[in-house]
Amino acid sequence: xxxxxxxxxxxxxxxxxxxxxxxxxxxxxxxxxxxxxxxxxxxxxxxxxxxxxxxxxxxxxxxxxxxxxxxxxxxxxxxxxxxxxxxxxxxxxxxxxxxxxxxxxxxxxxxxxxxxxxxxxxxxxxxxxxxxxxxxxxxxxxxxxxxxxxxxxxxxxxxxxxxxxxxxxxxxxxxxxxxxxxxxxxxxxxxxxxxxxxxxxxxxxxxxxxxxxxxxxxxxxxxxxxxxxxxxxxxxxxxxxxxxxxxxxxxxxxxxxxxxxxxxxxxxxxxxxxxxxxxxxxxxxxxxxxxxxxxxxxxxxxxxxxxxxxxxxxxxxxxxxxxxxxxxxxxxxxxxxxxxxxxxxxxxxxxxxxxxxxxxxxxxxxxxxxxxxxxxxxxxxxxxxxxxxxxxxxxxxxxxxxxxxxxxxxxxxxxxxxxxxxxxxxxxxxxxxxxxxxxxxxxxxxxxxxxxxxxxxxxxxxxxxxxxxxxxxxxxxxxxxxxxxxxxxxxxxxxxxxxxxxxxxxxxxxxxxxxxxxxxxxxxxxxxxxxxxxxxxxxxxxxxxxxxxxxxxxxxxxxxxxxxxxxxxxxxxxxxxxxxxxxxxxxxxxxxxxxxxxxxxxxxxxxxxxxxxxxxxxxxxxxxxxxxxxxxxxxxxxxxxxxxxxxxxxxxxxxxxxxxxxxxxxxxxx
Amino acid sequence: xxxxxxxxxxxxxxxxxxxxxxxxxxxxxxxxxxxxxxxxxxxxxxxxxxxxxxxxxxxxxxxxxxxxxxxxxxxxxxxxxxxxxxxxxxxxxxxxxxxxxxxxxxxxxxxxxxxxxxxxxxxxxxxxxxxxxxxxxxxxxxxxxxxxxxxxxxxxxxxxxxxxxxxxxxxxxxxxxxxxxxxxxxxxxxxxxxxxxxxxxxxxxxxxxxxxxxxxxxxxxxxxxxxxxxxxxxxxxxxxxxxxxxxxxxxxxxxxxxxxxxxxxxxxxxxxxxxxxxxxxxxxxxxxxxxxxxxxxxxxxxxxxxxxxxxxxxx
Numbered sequence: 001x002x003x004x005x006x007x008x009x010x011x012x013x014x015x016x017x018x019x020x021x022x023x024x025x026x027x028x029x030x031x032x033x034x035x036x037x038x039x040x041x042x043x044x045x046x047x048x049x050x051x052x053x054x055x056x057x058x059x060x061x062x063x064x065x066x067x068x069x070x071x072x073x074x075x076x077x078x079x080x081x082x083x084x085x086x087x088x089x090x091x092x093x094x095x096x097x098x099x100x101x102x103x104x105x106x107x108x109x110x111x112x113x114x115x116x117x118x119x120x121x122x123x124x125x126x127x128x129x130x131x132x133x134x135x136x137x138x139x140x141x142x143x144x145x146x147x148x149x150x151x152x153x154x155x156x157x158x159x160x161x162x163x164x165x166x167x168x169x170x171x172x173x174x175x176x177x178x179x180x181x182x183x184x185x186x187x188x189x190x191x192x193x194x195x196x197x198x199x200x201x202x203x204x205x206x207x208x209x210x211x212x213x214x215x216x217x218x219x220x221x222x223x224x225x226x227x228x229x230x231x232x233x234x235x236x237x238x239x240x241x242x243x244x245x246x247x248x249x250x251x252x253x254x255x256x257x258x259x260x261x262x263x264x265x266x267x268x269x270x271x272x273x274x275x276x277x278x279x280x281x282x283x284x285x286x287x288x289x290x291x292x293x294x295x296x297x298x299x300x301x302x303x304x305x306x307x308x309x310x311x312x313x314x315x316x317x318x319x320x321x322x323x324x325x326x327x328x329x330x331x332x333x334x335x336x337x338x339x340x341x342x343x344x345x346x347x348x349x350x351x352x353x354x355x356x357x358x359x360x361x362x363x364x365x366x367x368x369x370x371x372x373x374x375x376x377x378x379x380x381x382x383x384x385x386x387x388x389x390x391x392x393x394x395x396x397x398x399x400x401x402x403x404x405x406x407x408x409x410x411x412x413x414x415x416x417x418x419x420x421x422x423x424x425x426x427x428x429x430x431x432x433x434x435x436x437x438x439x440x441x442x443x444x445x446x447x448x449x450x451x452x453x454x455x456x457x458x459x460x461x462x463x464x465x466x467x468x469x470x471x472x473x474x475x476x477x478x479x480x481x482x483x484x485x486x487x488x489x490x491x492x493x494x495x496x497x498x499x500x501x502x503x504x505x506x507x508x509x510x511x512x513x514x515x516x517x518x519x520x521x522x523x524x525x526x527x528x529x530x531x532x533x534x535x536x537x538x539x540x541x542x543x544x545x546x547x548x549x550x551x552x553x554x555x556x557x558x559x560x561x562x563x564x565x566x567x568x569x570x571x572x573x574x575x576x577x578x579x580x581x582x583x584x585x586x587x588x589x590x591x592x593x594x595x596x597x598x599x600x601x602x603x604x605x606x607x608x609x610x611x612x613x614x615x616x617x618x619x620x621x622x623x624x625x626x627x628x629x630x631x632x633x634x635x636x637x638x639x640x641x642x643x644x645x646x647x648x649x650x651x652x653x654x655x656x657x658x659x660x661x662x663x664x665x666x667x668x669x670x
Numbered sequence: 671x672x673x674x675x676x677x678x679x680x681x682x683x684x685x686x687x688x689x690x691x692x693x694x695x696x697x698x699x700x701x702x703x704x705x706x707x708x709x710x711x712x713x714x715x716x717x718x719x720x721x722x723x724x725x726x727x728x729x730x731x732x733x734x735x736x737x738x739x740x741x742x743x744x745x746x747x748x749x750x751x752x753x754x755x756x757x758x759x760x761x762x763x764x765x766x767x768x769x770x771x772x773x774x775x776x777x778x779x780x781x782x783x784x785x786x787x788x789x790x791x792x793x794x795x796x797x798x799x800x801x802x803x804x805x806x807x808x809x810x811x812x813x814x815x816x817x818x819x820x821x822x823x824x825x826x827x828x829x830x831x832x833x834x835x836x837x838x839x840x841x842x843x844x845x846x847x848x849x850x851x852x853x854x855x856x857x858x859x860x861x862x863x864x865x866x867x868x869x870x871x872x873x874x875x876x877x878x879x880x881x882x883x884x885x886x887x888x889x890x891x892x893x894x895x896x897x898x899x900x901x902x903x904x905x906x907x908x909x910x911x912x913x914x915x916x917x918x919x920x921x922x923x924x925x926x927x928x929x930x931x932x933x934x935x936x937x938x939x940x941x942x943x944x945x946x947x948x949x950x951x952x953x954x955x956x957x958x959x960x961x962x963x964x965x966x967x968x969x970x971x972x973x974x975x976x977x978x979x980x981x982x983x984x985x
Contacts, residue, residue, distance in 0.1 A: 105883075
């Protein structure tokens with residue numbers, strides 16, 4: 001066998017915190033073979049990023065290697081001196097990470113940053129420029145000349161990531177490390193970037209270490225995958241096998257947390273993994289997963305499991321033969337939807353538009369949106385960034401004023417723009433849960449104070465009743481008494497989001513806007529939060545405006561879904577129909593872009609280019625410039641299709657007759 | 671960028687206008703009769719009134735303002751009461767001296783502060799960082815007159831290397847000798863602020879993703895520092911230098927008095943003491959205008975250095 005591109009041998013690494021070693025990697029061994037793509041998965045805190053940065057020896061000063069070694073291209077990288085390490089980074093390995101906007105120097109033109117990588121290899125300025133142009137073409141940038149002369153902020157997120165990838169490829173490395181390369185990008189852009197990486201990998205024969213919390217992306221990209229838990233690999237095997245037929249209880253749990261196979265809140269609750277990952281540096285039980293494992297026995301507490309070899313699969317578990325027991329465990333029941341569509345809608349939008357004026361240009365963020373939201377109903381808002389979903393939600397909340405007054409009705413009454421002009425019951429009646437609870441909660445206040453304040457301000461409870469209400473609301477979001485005196489920084493992401501949810505629900509809102517409420521959470525925590533949102537809705541008959549870029553999450557929680565593009569509703573209808581079809585060509589493209597953890601059997605529908613500017617919108621149907629089903633002739637490019645009613649009570653904006661529209665993307669239907 | 675520059679200039683003109691009103695109003699409401707101040711307590715009332723009329727300090731306030739402002743725009747601030755010759759001559763001479771001193775100070779303090787701050791950032795939390803930070807901070811909170819007197823005692827009285835004060839004249843080397851002590855005093859005051867800003871800027875740049883990208887590209891350390899860290903860390907530092915410029919001009923007062931250095935500071939102090947109203951108004955107005963121009967220049971420089979501002983970032 002040839003030398004692996006990257007090899008970890010029983011690596012143990014700790015961070016020194018106040019003189020104490022906190023172990024992050026507790027004996028990690030794996031190898032990435034030449035030309036192979038190896039995926040590392042696991043929840044935050046499992047050590048996957050630390051592993052990535054160990055491979056290029058870019059570690060914080062308090063990191064200590066306690067044992068083991070790492071070989072990159074056959075060289076022991078932990079023993080290299082400064083100069084050798086520099087050469088290694090310049091020639092043999094590249095790394096691409098999250099947030100390309102930050103990874104590029106904002107004050108230097110893209111071209112110079114790219115040329116730097118070539119000049120480092122000893123090339124002349126002229127050669128470096130020629131090669132830079134060439135590599136930009138390789139990452140499918142149509143106009144390299146103009147991109148070279150631009151600054152990073154003048155490029156879109158997808159373009160920035162292409163430039164970073166181009167930079168990584170410049171030295172034709174043996175290994176590329178991708179650390180969450182598509183997190184924060186739109187699903188459509190993500191799909192393009194993944195396609196690109198796949199193509200380049202095959203062309204150059206590069207080995208790839210791929211790290212992501214997006215299991216779908218891992219499955220789409222990787223040959224083999226390793227599951228990391230608390231700094232230890234617990235399962236390793238061919239990606240397809242591991243995802244289709246997981247053998248470690250943790251892998252099983254992780255996969256079952258995802259809303260899959262078109263699951264819905266009305267049919268079943270999502271499974272969660274109870275308990276928490278051991279903290280960094282905490283003494284480990286014999287089997288790292290024992291405290292959360294339904295199969296755990298005394299043996300698991302006493303003897304650390306070694307690898308059990310199952311064909312080309314390795315599992316670190318004593319009870320490999322009992323994993324099937326997990327599968328048969330009955331799923332708890334869901335919360336059947338009780339939406340009464342004959343009642344008066346809770347919220348009515350009647351031709352809402354929102355235009356921003358900036359630098360003499362009119363940015364039409366939301367155009368003529370009409371919809372209804374009933375009590376106890378979830379309306380999912382779906383679309384790429386720039387589609388206007390957040391602007392629409394903010395307009396409902398009163399953060400923006402719509403262009404025309406009197407277009408929004410809440411509970412039968414006209415909703416005034418601006419929270420200050422609204423009476424208290426309207427303010428209380430519409431609340432929001434943000435994506436990032438960190439910045440949404442005052443970090444100086446205790447949980448008790450945060451929730452208590454909302455109870456006084458929103459519910460306008462007298463002091464004497466606050467305590468009782470506090471107990472009730474904390475119990476309903478499954479926080480305990482112990483959490484009340486903590487500050488947000490002492491809580492995990494999931495617990496913080498629970499506090500944010502309790503805050504939003506304090507005043508018994510009728511509508512809660514959920515803006516990507518689970519996007520920054522791990523899948524097991526996401527499952528718990530989605531269950532909680534489902535329960536609260538069921539118990540309190542609350543309506544949700546639910547925004548998420550994760551279509552499976554939207555599908556799980558939504559009764560109806562509105563698909564937005566350039567501020568317009570392209571389609572609105574029951575969640576099943578919008579997902580399963582017949583649906584709008586844009587919906588079809590969106591659905592096919594999201595990589596599935598169950599594997600994609602269908603050719604992806606490519607959306608060319610990026611969402612057009614909201615300033616100069618295309619003529620006719622705004623989607624015609626990217627539509628794969630554009631009709632012959634110029635109907636689509638000249639006449640904007642009206643919103644046509646569909647048999648199921650929804651609407652759709654397309655010239656193609658309803659029954660001829662596409663449907664059934666295999667990945668989501670299964 | 672053009673829009674930005676235009677708007678910034680517009681703002682500057684408005685500020686100048688407001689400044690002129692403030693300067694005029696303050697001097698107009700200063701207590702005491704101007705004629706009495708000039709002629710002394712024993713002059714009779716008639717000649718005081720007559721002088722006041724001649725000087726035009728009795729008319730309606732608005733008229734007086736327009737007369738003053740229309741001359742001031744053309745660089746004519748009237749005649750000094752004390753010296754009976756144009757204020758502008760004095761102001762321009764003092765201004766030159768003050769600018770010379772300011773320039774020398776900057777030449778010393780900017781490289782010192784930037785290098786000191788960057789070194790501190792690179793040695794973050796280590797002994798050298800502590801030494802630089804604490805020294806800078808201690809100097810910044812010590813009043814100018816204390817530092818100045820220590821300087822005089824040490825370098826002029828004890829060692830006799832440099833003159834204890836005076837006004838620069840003659841050969842450049844002689845001028846430098848006179849200016850060095852006041853410049854060092856001002857340097858001591860400014861170093862703390864500057865190095866702190868440079869340190870904060872460098873730390874932010876060092877911890878940024880783009881610096882990580884540059885390092886992981888395999889660039890040598892010194893290239894990473896020069897091309898990627900310094901370039902970005904200097905931006906906020908320049909902003910501080912610029913804002914300290916106006917402080918420098920104003921703060922010259924104490925230092926110039928201490929070293930008996932014939933600059934704007936000393937001129938303002940003398941004019942205020944002698945109730946030389948035209949001189950006071952002219953000098954204060956020029957100092958204000960200068961401070962404003964400095965901050966204008968600084969803003970434009972920052973904008974030009976930052977492509978996001980220069981090229982008009984899309985929101």
